[in-house]
Amino acid sequence: MPVILEALGLVFQPSVLLVILASAAFGMFVGSIPGLTATMATALLVPITFFMDPVPAIAAIVTATAMAIFAGDIPGALLRMPGTPASAAYVEDAYAMTRKGRAEEALGAALVFSAIGGIFGTIVLMTASPILAEVALKFSSFEYFWLVVLGLSCAVFVSPGKVSRGLISLLIGLFAATVGIDNPAGEPRYTFGNVELLAGVQFIPAMIGLFAVSEVLRAVVSRSNKSFKGGGDRSGIFRNQWRNLRRYPVQVLRGSALGTAIGALPGAGADIAAWISYAVSKRFSRQKEKFGTGHVEGLVEAGASNNGAVSGAWIPALVFGIPGDSITAIVIGVLYIKGINPGPMVFINDPQLIYAVFVVFLLANIIMLPLGWVAIKAAGTMLSVPRNVLMPIILLFCIVGSFAINNTVFGVVLMLIFGVLGFLMDENDIPIAPAILGLVLGPMLEQNFITSMIKADGSFAAFFERPIAAGLGLFTIAIWSIPLIAWAIRRAKR
Amino acid sequence: MLRRHFLATGAMLVSAGMLAATSVAAQDYPERPIQMIVPWGAGGGTDAVGRVFAALLQDDLGVPVNVVNRTGGSGVVGHSAIANAEPDGYTIGIMTIEIDMMHWQGLTDLTYEDYDILALVNADPGGLMVSSDSEYQDTAALLEAIKAEPKGTFKASGTGQGGIWHLGLAGWLMAEGLDPDHVTWVPSEGAAPGITDMVAGGVDMVPSSLAEGRSMIEADRVTPLASMSDERQDAFPDVPTIEEATGTDYTHAVWRSVAAPDGLPDDVKARLEAAIKAAYESDEYQTFMKDRGFGLRWAGAEEATEIIAADDASLGKVMKEAGLAAE
């Protein structure tokens, strides 16, 4: 108990609280610009944290990232430009709600359930870190291979429209992911001697192209000058969230738990978590047909999952010093600078610091609610700007965002190519989201498959020899085969 | 009308830009922000070193020093970006040992000779680590088992195919009289995923620097067997060198250096070298490196160039013998 009081004392100081507020505003700003990521917000904070004490330094990063990840949903919902691959999972639903004049409710749901998912993840972090970290350490390439296949399967099954077109989209994404030299054999593929292509297709410019630039191109050809909303948006940010919470309690819990668990795995993160949660939500929903048409249920579950995963990523980071994602990788560096060596010793040597981190987590997720409200209100005014004025400015943001991810104009080239591709896909009812997931998970799929085969000396059986791998593998196969078998049985009966 | 006007303005701007570029001479260097290109991702060790340096140089030079991550392509993209920048002192970068490897692999024509090397600021010896569950808890026993079993029985990981730790292991195996591929290399995206996979039972050993396994060593999940250095490391006084463990004289180390594109004006170069030396000697840098378990190593411009040239030759030799160089 005295440890917790000491931790509270470390956090509840005017200077620390001020740092939290400032970095919250900063994170909100960075995250809401398409192309700027939570990782970038963290990296920008690092030099500033050099001059801070450990607690405010960690507080700044934790708060900024939590805000940035929520704020990535704002351009997703308003403009169909998801800020992260994770928010791409539910962007169709959120954008459809915006077009029905319910943008505030959609973003309110993203906000409230992000906060709930984040708080859930923090509570798990506080109570069950050591156990979950042990389980996470059992995951090797065999288990990750199945997890990736599971995530990709979900993307195909949940995408609206024909499954064959979802598969085409997935193949496009997986193929784009083969470009470059960062493959297990270290051999350049499809680079045509271009140095920039050695790095492969960066997913942020590709995502901006596929979602945002294709949307700009559609506005250009449709020649519509109207703003997005005719009348005012009266859906309210918080008004319907209590009802959503009472209507979907299982979904919220399931999303938070699954997200935290997947986030705790060092080799998987918020993107797979959001997709699997969205798919689970649709599978068990009583209103499956409404998914993708502006239905809030999937948004609730996947939104909670997304932020649960962000908290979950800290579990292996704090317990074993293993980064769960690029953000925790940076944070581990900052911890070392502050003389705190993450690992089991930190729980014994500096428990008050660890508890202070937990308190900051809770505070960040709570402060997100009022700040998110302000951000949503501010961003919402964008919707009343006529489209022919808004779209050129959005294109400028797209260009700068694509440039900023690696500070090269080659990002803009990728954005242009994928913008045209996304436009053509849209025109042909080929969903875009599976291509994004294919692009993000393609390298993981290949890496985990090839390294598994090397380790197993070429034996496929090895994918079922370890208990967790066998479970995940059988589950994945069942997802694909059960509908086929059921269909065959029904057919045979007739 | 408007469009034509725009074009005219554009042409004017082009010429103005060129004028400005030539008139920025070195007399008042530095007078605008400096870019520090890091060829590896945010969060890694090279990024951390780059960011500490950027913060310290910023204090000394009095202008912002902005870290720019140019990642991917096994480091080729970022190293090319440093080499292809204007040699005006406003673009510098962290150059890593991969510059001595990528041209042997046929990925680029760039070599260390395309840079003005300003200083070498860190060196980390390779190590040898196994899982705490491993039945081989010292180097001699592990080597005995590797020799006794057929080729390919043991697996190791820690970088991509042909990466620096792969070379370190291949070089050690050759020094012990084995084939460089007697232990199968399992490519990974870095030392941390390799170590995680080793603890999960996926591979048998990781030959990366011990600093990269530090938290897992402290958690008693990983046993450090040896250090590929002349002397024991300060941070790991109980870990013997390869020579102490097996009697074979073998060392392997990675370094990080600060470099600029070739052709820097002399006064700019002198100013930068002084600032880098001051940053290296600062308490902040020394404490940071010690806390993270990174090795401190200083070499000024000339000595650094010699070290990098020597490594270029020796790595080329190992890569050719191990079949990892392009024909």
Next chain:
Amino acid sequence: MIDTGAAPQRAAPLFLRQHGDGPVKLNDMFLGLLLVAAAIGIWLSAQNFSRLPNQAYGSETMPLVLSGLAMALGVFLIGRSILAGDALPRAMRPEWAGNPGALGALLVTLALIAGYIALSGRVGFVPVAVGLVLILMLVMQVRWWVALPMSIVATLVVQQAFARLLLVPLPRSGFLGFLW
């Protein structure tokens, strides 16, 4: 994940079922042929890639798997189209094709992005960005007295936010260096 649809007793597995009757520009036959062509192309390109030493797998594996998947899906779509009596590759006119100037506007937009790529490094971010936003607004029929101030203000806001606050090294123009 599995949509059981309205008529469960006749429902095929989701990926064998035909649904979504929206205006599709390329029919299944067309896409099937494209997939088969892509599969052959990827297969041919994969012949240049090698395996890891002493392994059956390497950088050729993933392209070969993708080629196989594309071939299977393409053959499936072609087969289903033939069974459904829709054996001709067809492409429908998109609905915007009737809008006057739509295609021209599309091409101008793409040219503007290409122009940014070509010029921004040499001329600098600010003049190129102002030009891009201004011309696109004019193409989208914004009045020039709105478009001109909007394009300048938007560019300056973006430049200040990204270059100053977020330290993104946007290309500078010599005489506008004071903005950075």
